[in-house]
Amino acid sequence: MVVLGIDPGIAICGYGVINEKGKIEVIDYGIIETKREISKPQRLKRVFEGYLELIEKFNPDAIAVEELFFNKNAKTAITVGEARGVALLAASLKGVEIYEYTPLQIKQMVVGYGRAKKNQIQEMTRVILNLKELPKPDDAADALAVALCHLFYKNIEKLYGV
Template sequence: MRILGIDPGIAIVGFGFVDKEGSKVVPVQYGCIQTEAHTPEEERLLHVYEGMTQLIDKYKPDAVALEKLFFNRNVTTAMTVSQARGVMVLAAVQKGLPIAEYTPMQIKQAIVGYGKAEKKQVQEMTRMFLKLQKVPKPDDVADALAVAICHAHSYTLNSRINEVLRK
């Protein structure tokens, strides 16, 4: 199963593709889509949408996992990132892909085992889990890989629960 993990943003969208092979999760490709700061918002959204569509077409994931947005201060930023997230979801839905969402706490729990772990802990555990030489940069990329790993774990657990419930 190939999973696309996404850390939504408007300036930087982190993405990470992983393959779940039995109990192993293996990195396939990761990076970011970046938009220029002083570009009109609609052009930035188009760039994110086109970038996401190209990635989906190239790497052909079976599922998409996104980090749920959480903002407690800047409403303007929240609106813009929400719009960017919307075009990412649109790109996935148009390709018929199932979408899962995880809160930052759920992701931290899945990666570190503690829902209030520090960002650096999550990134280091992601690096170790995927056997990478160093933590991917920018941070958004490591975060996207953590989302993908979280989904790989959750998908396995949910599949097992559903099997038990069907019996």
């Protein structure tokens, strides 16, 4: 099963592609970046096109997207929500199943503790994926964790019929 994990954003969108064939292996990870000088509609278009390119290149069986974590800055939350929307639209247009996970679920699945710190998630992602160093930038590491979370949930469903 090939999973594309997405850590949505408008300036930097992380992505991570993993495959489970007996063992879990990393196919690719990185970011889609947009510049501040560009209008928001153009930035969202670039993010959308980036997601479409990734879907066409890796042909994932599933796309896992981090749900929005609302902090104090409503403007940032709205912008990230718009970036999430284009990720969901790209997946939907390409006919790929979409799964959404909260930050708490991702932390619980990858680290075993729902209040884990960012560095703990990144280190466990590195260990689970047998990487020599932490995936960089942070947004890409987060996207790999989202993809791992999905695989772990699917394996629990298989084991327990949940």
